[in-house]
Amino acid sequence: MSMSLQDLIMSLQRYWTGQGCTLAQPYDLEVGAGTMTPDTFFRVLDRRPWRVAYVQPSRRPTDGRYGENPHRVQKHLQFQVIIKPSPSDIQRLYIESLVALGIDLAEHDLRFDEDNWESPTIGAWGVGWQVMLDGLEITQFTYFQQSGGLDLSPVPVEITYGLERLEMFLERKDDIYDLDWSADATYRDLRFREEKEFSDYNFNQADVAKLHKLFAFAEDEARSLVQKNLLLPAYDQCLKCSHVFNLLDARRAISVTERVKMIAQIRAVVTDIARRYAPAGEDA
Amino acid sequence: MEFLLEILAEEMPPDHVRAGLDQLDEGLRRELAAARIPVAALRTCGTCRRLVVLADMAEAQETQDKLVIGPSKAVAFAPDGSPTAAALGFARSQGVGVEALETVMTEKGEYVGRRKTERGKTAGEILSGILPGLIAGLSFPKTMRWGGLAFRFSRPIQGFLCLLGGAVVPFEAAGLRSGDTTTGHKIHDPRPFAVRSFEDYRAGLAERGVVIDPEARRSAILAQVESRLQPLGAKLHPDPNLLDKLVSDIESPCVVLGSFAKDYLTLPLELLSTAMREGQHLFSVVKDKKQLPYFVGVADARGDAASLIVKGNERVLRARLEDARFFWEQDLRTPLSKRAPALKQVVFQEKLGSYEDKTQRIKKVTAYLCDKIGAVQAKETAVQAAELCKLDLVTELVREFPSLQGRAGGLFARAEGFPAAVAQAVYEHYRPVGLEDESPAGPAGAVLSLADKVDTIVGVLGVGVQTTGSSDPFGLRRNALGVCKVVLDRKLSFSFPRLLDKVLAVYGDRLSRPVREVKADCLDFFAGRLRHIFERMGFRYDLVNAALGPGLEDLYFALLRVKALDKLKASPQFEPMILMAKRVNNIIRNQPAAKVNPDLLAEKAERDLHSSVTILEGNLRPMIGRGDFGQAQTVLFRIQPTLAAFFDKVLVMAEEKKLRQNRVGLLQTIARLLLEVADYSQVVVEGEKGSG
Numbered sequence: 001m002s003m004s005l006q007d008l009i010m011s012l013q014r015y016w017t018g019q020g021c022t023l024a025q026p027y028d029l030e031v032g033a034g035t036m037t038p039d040t041f042f043r044v045l046d047r048r049p050w051r052v053a054y055v056q057p058s059r060r061p062t063d064g065r066y067g068e069n070p071h072r073v074q075k076h077l078q079f080q081v082i083i084k085p086s087p088s089d090i091q092r093l094y095i096e097s098l099v100a101l102g103i104d105l106a107e108h109d110l111r112f113d114e115d116n117w118e119s120p121t122i123g124a125w126g127v128g129w130q131v132m133l134d135g136l137e138i139t140q141f142t143y144f145q146q147s148g149g150l151d152l153s154p155v156p157v158e159i160t161y162g163l164e165r166l167e168m169f170l171e172r173k174d175d176i177y178d179l180d181w182s183a184d185a186t187y188r189d190l191r192f193r194e195e196k197e198f199s200d201y202n203f204n205q206a207d208v209a210k211l212h213k214l215f216a217f218a219e220d221e222a223r224s225l226v227q228k229n230l231l232l233p234a235y236d237q238c239l240k241c242s243h244v245f246n247l248l249d250a251r252r253a254i255s256v257t258e259r260v261k262m263i264a265q266i267r268a269v270v271t272d273i274a275r276r277y278a279p280a281g282e283d284a
Numbered sequence: 285m286e287f288l289l290e291i292l293a294e295e296m297p298p299d300h301v302r303a304g305l306d307q308l309d310e311g312l313r314r315e316l317a318a319a320r321i322p323v324a325a326l327r328t329c330g331t332c333r334r335l336v337v338l339a340d341m342a343e344a345q346e347t348q349d350k351l352v353i354g355p356s357k358a359v360a361f362a363p364d365g366s367p368t369a370a371a372l373g374f375a376r377s378q379g380v381g382v383e384a385l386e387t388v389m390t391e392k393g394e395y396v397g398r399r400k401t402e403r404g405k406t407a408g409e410i411l412s413g414i415l416p417g418l419i420a421g422l423s424f425p426k427t428m429r430w431g432g433l434a435f436r437f438s439r440p441i442q443g444f445l446c447l448l449g450g451a452v453v454p455f456e457a458a459g460l461r462s463g464d465t466t467t468g469h470k471i472h473d474p475r476p477f478a479v480r481s482f483e484d485y486r487a488g489l490a491e492r493g494v495v496i497d498p499e500a501r502r503s504a505i506l507a508q509v510e511s512r513l514q515p516l517g518a519k520l521h522p523d524p525n526l527l528d529k530l531v532s533d534i535e536s537p538c539v540v541l542g543s544f545a546k547d548y549l550t551l552p553l554e555l556l557s558t559a560m561r562e563g564q565h566l567f568s569v570v571k572d573k574k575q576l577p578y579f580v581g582v583a584d585a586r587g588d589a590a591s592l593i594v595k596g597n598e599r600v601l602r603a604r605l606e607d608a609r610f611f612w613e614q615d616l617r618t619p620l621s622k623r624a625p626a627l628k629q630v631v632f633q634e635k636l637g638s639y640e641d642k643t644q645r646i647k648k649v650t651a652y653l654c655d656k657i658g659a660v661q662a663k664e665t666a667v668q669a670a671e672l673c674k675l676d677l678v679t680e681l682v683r684e685f686p687s688l689q690g691r692a693g694g695l696f697a698r699a700e701g702f703p704a705a706v707a708q709a710v711y712e713h714y715r716p717v718g719l720e721d722e723s724p725a726g727p728a729g730a731v732l733s734l735a736d737k738v739d740t741i742v743g744v745l746g747v748g749v750q751t752t753g754s755s756d757p758f759g760l761r762r763n764a765l766g767v768c769k770v771v772l773d774r775k776l777s778f779s780f781p782r783l784l785d786k787v788l789a790v791y792g793d794r795l796s797r798p799v800r801e802v803k804a805d806c807l808d809f810f811a812g813r814l815r816h817i818f819e820r821m822g823f824r825y826d827l828v829n830a831a832l833g834p835g836l837e838d839l840y841f842a843l844l845r846v847k848a849l850d851k852l853k854a855s856p857q858f859e860p861m862i863l864m865a866k867r868v869n870n871i872i873r874n875q876p877a878a879k880v881n882p883d884l885l886a887e888k889a890e891r892d893l894h895s896s897v898t899i900l901e902g903n904l905r906p907m908i909g910r911g912d913f914g915q916a917q918t919v920l921f922r923i924q925p926t927l928a929a930f931f932d933k934v935l936v937m938a939e940e941k942k943l944r945q946n947r948v949g950l951l952q953t954i955a956r957l958l959l960e961v962a963d964y965s966q967v968v969v970e971g972e973k974g975s976g
Contacts, residue, residue: 071603085431088442091294095471105471109583109593111533112295113565116426127428127439129295134596135564135581143430143440154432174599255629 004180005077005167005187008101009055012079012161015100016053019093021081024054029236030243033058034080034160036122038232043082044147044156045278050084055163059243061250064199067192070175074198075191077163085154086143094131094141094159101170109134117142120263121242123149123271126158138166148274149267202250211251215244215262222269231273238273241266285407287339287453288482290445290466291419293438295332298532300424300438304335307422312337315414320345321407329497331535333470336496338482343449345404352378357387357394371396408448415446416457433459443467450480468492469536472586493586494535502531505582508539513569518576521557521568530565530582538585540594541569546577548605551612552695558685559608564600611681620696626678633758635747636794639674642739645790646670649735652786656778659727662705666728669709672697673732690714716766719817723773730770737763742787745809746795746802764813771839772817777911780839781807807836814839818846826968827853833963841911845962848913857921858969864927865964868951871936878949884942889926889933890950896926897953908960916961927954 003011017023027037034040034056043050056078064074083090091112099105111132117140118125126142140160144152164187167179177188222237245262248254254262289308296304305328316323326339354360354374362368367375367382375382378398388397420435427436435441435458444462446453452464465476466485473492479485486496495501505527509520530537548556553575557568560579569578579601583593627640636642647670654663676682676693685692694711698704709728713736716723724730744751744758751760770776784803788795795802811832818828823846831846852858885891900923907916936947958964 070606086440088431088440091470092474106586107588107590107592108596109538109585109588110471111584113533114295114297127426132564134583134593135566135600136596137563143428145428153429153434155428155430157430168599169596172595172599174602255631 002171002180003101004182005163006182008163008167008170009077009079011101012097013053013055015097016081019051019083021051021053021083024052026054026056029239030059031056031239032060032242032246033119034078035119035124035158036239036242037080038235040080040082040158041122041147041235042232042277044084044144044152045150045274047154048084049154050082050156053079053081056080059246061198061202061246064195064202064250066199067177067195070177073164073176073191073195074202075194079161079163081159081161082156084156086157090157090159091141094139098133101166103133103170112141115140121245121266121270122147122238123267123274133169136165136169138162138169148277149271150274150278202247204251206247206251208248208251208253211244211248211253215241215248218244219265219269226269226272226276229276231277234269235273238266238270241269285341285343285449286447286481287337287341287407287411288445288447288479288485289335289337289415289453290443290485291335291441292443292445292466293333293335293441295533296335296438297425298332298529300426301330301332301335301532303424304422304438305330305337308335308337308418311418311421312339312414315418316341316407316410319410319414320348320404321410322346331494331496331498331501332533333535334466334496341407341448344406345410347404348402350400350402351388352398352400353388353390354378354385354396354398356392357396360385360396374398408451408453411446411448411453412455415453415455415462419444419457431459435459445479445485447479447481469494469584471584472536495537498531501534501537502527505530505534505537505539508537509567509580512539512541512580516569516571516576516578518569518571518578520580521553521570521575523557523561523567526561526565526567534582534584536584536586538583538587538593540581540583540588540597541578542566542581542594542598542601543578544598544601544605548609549575549577551605551609554688554691554695555608555612555681555685556605558688559604560601562685562687563604564597566597566601607684608681611679611684615679615681615696616699619700620672620675620693623675623678627675630677633744633747633749635796636743636791639677642736643671643674645787646673646732646735646739648790649739649783649787650731653731653735653778653783656783657731657776659731662727662731665703665705665709666731668702669697669706669713669728669732670735672702672706673710673713673736716769718762719765719769719820723770727774730774730776733770734767737767738783738787739790741767741809742784742802742806743791743795745805746788746791746797748797751809760809761813764810765817768810768813768817768839772843775840777838777840780810780836810836810839814842818843823850824853826966829966830962830964833966834959834961838911841913844911845913848917849962849967851914852917852921855921857924861921861924862964862967862969864924864931865955865958867931868927868955868958869965872948872951872955875948875952878945878952880949880953881946884946885950886943887934889930890947893923893926893930894950896923897950897957901953901957904957904960913961920958920961923954 013023024039031037037056039052039054057075058078059075061074063072065072112129113132115130116127124147126144128142130137131139131141138161142158144156144158146152164176168176171179173179177186177192179187181187181190218237218240222234225234225237309326309328313323313326322342324340328337330336355370360368360371371382371385375385380398385396385398388395424438427438429436430440437458441458441460443460445464445466446462447464452462455462465478467474467476468489469492477488479488489496495504513519553568556575560566560568567580569576569580581597585593588594624640628638630639632639632642647667650666650670651663654660654666673693676689676696679692682689682692690713691711694707697710698707705726705728708726709732712724712729713732715721715733724733740758740763741760744760749758784806788799788803815828815832819825827846827849830849831842836842880894882894885894900919903919904916934947938944
């Protein structure tokens, strides 16, 4: 009996807390990736050491497939690890996390394949790899170089496991909905209806005009909160902008020029927040 | 003495490995030469985790005779030959007795000096000094920092193994000390082990699952592929870039053969092989150019006894092929012709409009070009292809597999039943994507390729987007090289400046910069690309400059000119003619333009020259017109004796102004004629080397 999805989560939590990581909890807003949550975004900006691990449900509205595609979903689970400064043996620690899941790497092909990550929305980029296990991308492994438009020093390393992918590997299953969430419940039981309804909402029902208003409201709110030096609430508003933007994108309601403009609008506020949070050369 | 350096790092991309090894090779040779350490042999090898240098070098610096000059002899010794205080002081400063001083003859007269043989530093000392700077100075396409270091490299460095004659060369870089150990395969045998020599290193790695020599890995991969595919009578769908990547990325090559359901064979080969290559780095397997339901993968593993690797890849591939089929079938439901409105939404460049605008422009330019190059039969095909060529940008398939753009359009056009020539032209209009790539095979594809690329270059330069060393967001260099390659491959002869005029006119007021400037910039830009191509073809740089001198009226003629120069450079007339041409240019430099009045030709030599030039001009025109620069030059060279006689007998700078202007005018005519064949002033000949 292979481990269920919840076993996988617990196993990774045990492993990384064993490596000195604080176990944080998922952030309670829609985000596109674990990188965007405050436990990563703010904590990488200053010079203080930071070790954290947490599961983060991540929404990608355009990836919705009405529950009909065995691999693509509009909401998936990431397991996010951030360690600052990046330890010199971090690749070994990562490899051992796979071994701790019971994967016998002598029998498999594990590769670190060049893949440099960037998020123009939050002014962040890094250098690293996608980790491939027998051809399946299971992890994004990144040394952050910049976030919020600032050079990061010391350099944090981010390890993001795609939990469903990894679980499909562990269970050798072809269909995400067949995964065992626990001994008693499948992924289908928990998530199928959600995928179906949200796909319809994302692609067909989300009100484009209202979303545009929502974007403008959140952006405005973010700017005024920045002026009041309420940086975490201001950042929340940026996350809302980002999700609304993704919904509009799924509705195919953004032209290429608008896309560039909207991303630049969010990035302008985010980089402002970052600068105020971690003034150059100071320990925040 | 054997030198071995290994920089062990986390996985570096293939182009980084190549860049690192090239610079280590070049830098180490340079630094060791500067430090007077003779190097008998030096080579590099490596993997994505290891940059390795192996060399055979001298144990120490060559000894050097050194002469220290002291006071002049007159000061150092009294007339009776006894040493003065100056001589004694100098000898003391050199740590020797005065009897060890000798007399040295210098430019300023006789001096005393002290000759000594300096023993050199050892190679180890030198290397300890050189290596930290050399390693820190390596540059990569993209660098990064890690941990708390300010050090930059391709990827984090994990260690340095550095031995000279079996002993550690101590140095420190990136916060690490060099040593005599390395580690084996990252997964299969990561424990450190000690090394004493390269042979020890190579064999130690081999035992631990790592093949250090890239050529050995390449042959291992190809041999395993061969043995897997032979029973099927099949071959790899060739993909040299993918093979290079795998040779670099994989320390322990293990080839696996997997299969997929036959249903997917209804998809085009391009789509299948793209789905396999991207993401999983798998090769398509073909027989008689037809895809078989198999793939070949190269794993970084010792084996796949339990078939877990192949099964895992099959599962992932099935999902990718399912996606590809979904997109392909979905996209086919919307005919290309219905996609034009969507193309309006896709911005080509903010100021240059959408891809729909681009389509309308390249349609016009395509029609123009077909007329100009006499490809009238291809015109209808090419214009229809122009209409269709960008529509695949709004398909889901190209969104998912951007590398298929163009080719996907061709495949859709074919599947929709457009004429084969139209589909082919769409399919190949992005080609060539580099100088290594082939030009479009059909005339319509070639014209479309030219129109598309020239439109991009003119437009982007026209709105003032800067292309600098590393920043070329619209790939202008690649596009211009593509244009030159198509023109040269197909031997297309047409007025290039007029093509630019046409494209500029089609853009109308979209361009923010003055038309004249844009055109001049385009011509400069293309001259640079042609220079690059010609030098890469092996032509001498000065001949290339000479061939480009007459300008870019006709791109293909520039090639004919450099070829003619290259052919004639060995002839005995070449050098005298070049010198004569330079003499003509020197005399008329800074002279105002003048006209020749035959009535004013006073002397026989100048009348002879004038009549030769008149005849020559008549003969040359048709040769230049058809691009026969070899013959044109041969004919032109015949004027040399007449010209020589003219210089001999006639004083160009005559006192009388009218005579002088007339003679200058005659030479200006000759200079103009010469410049239609080549700018001979650019050619470097023996007779003038070293004279500046």
